[in-house]
Amino acid sequence: MAWIDLQNDLPGIRGPMIYRPDTGAILNDLAEALLHDENNSLSRGDREMIGAYVSSENDCFFCQNVHGAMAQHYYGSDMPFIDGIKKDFHSADISEKLKTLLAIAGSVQKGGKNVTEEQIGEAKKAGATDREIHDTVLIAAAFCMFNRYVDGLNTWAPKDRQVYVDRAPMRAREGYSQAGLVK
């Protein structure tokens, strides 16, 4: 049960986004720009994976499953593959570049000052552009907000992980928007 009366019974972040729709719409715009916008050299799958990884580090069940399922959808993979990246991305079958970006995201999760020049150097060596590094840091930072919003208000989350997988194709098709919250 959420700490406050959200006046709806939607799960996770959808509850408070509907409770206060003017902030909800802006948060959706941010998610759309970071995760779904096509004008990005990072794939949608990689951007969702960064969000899922940070959410996993923050132990946010709802967010890590929503965005893990999104990455799974874009990658055309299965759940164990996504869980493997969350658990130990170093030994996962992903590009070197994504590994360096996940390392940066993991540092951001702990605190902005944890990102090191060495980590940035590794990412650039693996081919990451300034814009990709920027987006990685901002996605990781944004999930430090989303995760706290979801858990700081004690929202509820479906326990069945398949629920998240089933919703992912619709979200991938339609993107993030306030109107999409109630579908």
Next chain:
Amino acid sequence: MPYIKVDETLPGIRSLMAFRPETAEPLGALAEILLRDKTDLSPADRELIATYVSYLNECFYCHHSHGEIAACYLDDDRDLVNAVRRNYMEAPISEKLKSLLQIAGKVQKSGKSVLPQDIENARQQGASDRDIHDTVLIAAAFCLFNRYVDGLASVAPQDLSTYAPRARQIVENGYGPHIYSKVQPV
């Protein structure tokens, strides 16, 4: 030195917003709605919550920027702002704001750190559902802003006297793309 090539004449988050206007748009709108909304919590209360969370996150640029904006709303009472940073329980602020700062401090650690007694305490001091919602989201948003600013090693001016003109600009004109697209106030 910032980790990416930004306009170094712009300080802190302003340089990052100018680098990527597409994401600057929702970030500016979020700050505007969360910090300048006058429903229940005053802009001064909202800026104090932002300052406190930024201080806990040790984000020099953000805690000085928002501390200065809070001072603008509080007739330049920087002693009060400093008292909130260092030990809000002893600061000359309402019991309600103390109870909301307690929630904000928990959110800074993690969402799950907020306990039923934190919420109960806030309610006893007169906090509404909306106050609690806004406090959690302001605190969460500053866990974003602080990480964005420090995670890319953006430039934080060390001369504290430069923060006041930017604070006045925000108090007068609000948050939004103008904070990086216009000539910086001095």
